Amino acid sequence: MTKPNLLELPSGVQLVYLAEGGANVIYRFVRKPVLARKDPKRPLPPPTHDTDHCNLPTQLKGKLLRLRKETAADISYTEIVRNFDTIIRPLFNPEELVDQTLVRLPEGLIASCNEQLRTAELNGARPEKRHGSYLCLHEPFGLLITDMTTAGDPGTTLAELKPKWLNQSPSAPATAHRCRTCALRDMKNRESQLLGRKEQRSFCPLDLVSEQYENVLRATGSIKGCKDRSRLARILYRNPTLQRLQSLQKTERDVGLHGPAAQSREMSLAMTLRDCTMFVKVSSCCESGSVMVKVKIMSGNIIQSRILTSPQIPHDERSSIEIRLGDLDLKTGAGGKAGYWRDLETRLIDQGWYRGSNISQNSGECALHSPRRPSQSYLA
Numbered sequence: 001m002t003k004p005n006l007l008e009l010p011s012g013v014q015l016v017y018l019a020e021g022g023a024n025v026i027y028r029f030v031r032k033p034v035l036a037r038k039d040p041k042r043p044l045p046p047p048t049h050d051t052d053h054c055n056l057p058t059q060l061k062g063k064l065l066r067l068r069k070e071t072a073a074d075i076s077y078t079e080i081v082r083n084f085d086t087i088i089r090p091l092f093n094p095e096e097l098v099d100q101t102l103v104r105l106p107e108g109l110i111a112s113c114n115e116q117l118r119t120a121e122l123n124g125a126r127p128e129k130r131h132g133s134y135l136c137l138h139e140p141f142g143l144l145i146t147d148m149t150t151a152g153d154p155g156t157t158l159a160e161l162k163p164k165w166l167n168q169s170p171s172a173p174a175t176a177h178r179c180r181t182c183a184l185r186d187m188k189n190r191e192s193q194l195l196g197r198k199e200q201r202s203f204c205p206l207d208l209v210s211e212q213y214e215n216v217l218r219a220t221g222s223i224k225g226c227k228d229r230s231r232l233a234r235i236l237y238r239n240p241t242l243q244r245l246q247s248l249q250k251t252e253r254d255v256g257l258h259g260p261a262a263q264s265r266e267m268s269l270a271m272t273l274r275d276c277t278m279f280v281k282v283s284s285c286c287e288s289g290s291v292m293v294k295v296k297i298m299s300g301n302i303i304q305s306r307i308l309t310s311p312q313i314p315h316d317e318r319s320s321i322e323i324r325l326g327d328l329d330l331k332t333g334a335g336g337k338a339g340y341w342r343d344l345e346t347r348l349i350d351q352g353w354y355r356g357s358n359i360s361q362n363s364g365e366c367a368l369h370s371p372r373r374p375s376q377s378y379l380a
Contacts, residue, residue, distance in 0.1 A: 098326035171256030182366035
């Protein structure tokens with residue numbers, strides 16, 4: 001029997017595929033039929049359907065639907081939501097989280113979605129690396145999550161980043177020249193080189209939480225969806241949500257080779273906080289602000305001045321910015337994951353990746369290694 005306060009997805013709800021990861025598929029609610037078709041072989045249409053929320057039920061407005069795949073871990077949405085509500089939610093303000101609410105699914109919805117995924121594989125509409133994985137048929141629930149996309153507002157921009165390890169690993173050598181994230185990236189890039197694959201380039205997380213605005217600006221050069229580096233840097237500089245995440249990582253520091261058993265709840269929370277995603281949505285009405293600072297340059301009797309953009313965010317700009325953290329399902333050490341975390345840290349230490357002494361390592365971009373010089377890109 002359904003609990004009185006449990007949401008139920010309306011029968012005949014219409015969805016369109018939006019994206020997927022290794023464990024979940026995300027759908028958008030639309031007004032035109034997508035799933036209810038007589039011909040199951042008909043291709044999955046592109047996501048160009050009418051997404052106007054005016055005719056959607058109130059509980060679906062501003063939401064996306066997340067459905068879980070069949071995985072080895074097989075963690076139910078009931079358990080995921082329970083962990084989120086009791087462990088993750090109390091750590092943050094409500095407006096800082098991509099919210100998730102349990103919703104009961106109508107009968108036959110999962111089967112219909114799986115048919116569409118198989119069809120999408122045949123016509124090339126589904127990423128090849130996701131072929132062969134399908135939604136869990138014995139999961140009766142889905143998750144309504146906060147919609148952080150820019151659909152319906154073409155002037156809005158969305159930046160997406162993984163803050164990762166905002167502090168050094170407690171088991172890193174005292175002589176380390178790489179933070180944990182940069183050390184791991186170097187190791188994985190070496191593996192990619194040997195396999196002839198493309199190397200990964202990204203920012204150093206220590207720059208992201210630096211007290212120097214220029215270092216935050218440096219980090220924005222590698223952030224997905226960033227259209228205006230200086231503007232995004234002003235948003236992230238001393239950002240309260242980032243600072244809260246860094247503080248929580250300092251508190252939950254039972255990672256690396258220290259702390260309790262790798263399958264403990266403490267280790268699970270610590271690793272979860274180090275693998276979340278930050279979404280920064282900036283409205284089109286948000287005007288970038290700057291403070292003019294005259295820098296006097298004497299040349300004879302002539303005084304020239306340059307304009308420096310202030311790292312402070314004007315008051316009227318803050319109200320048009322939405323920043324939320326997602327991907328906060330509690331990590332589990334099950335299925336060999338606990339051993340993987342330990343083995344990874346051991347390799348980073350023993351093979352010299354932390355020290356930057358591995359023979360294959362280049363100078364890199366880590367804040368612990370590369371000298372930080374004042375950036376010139378914020379000069380007018």
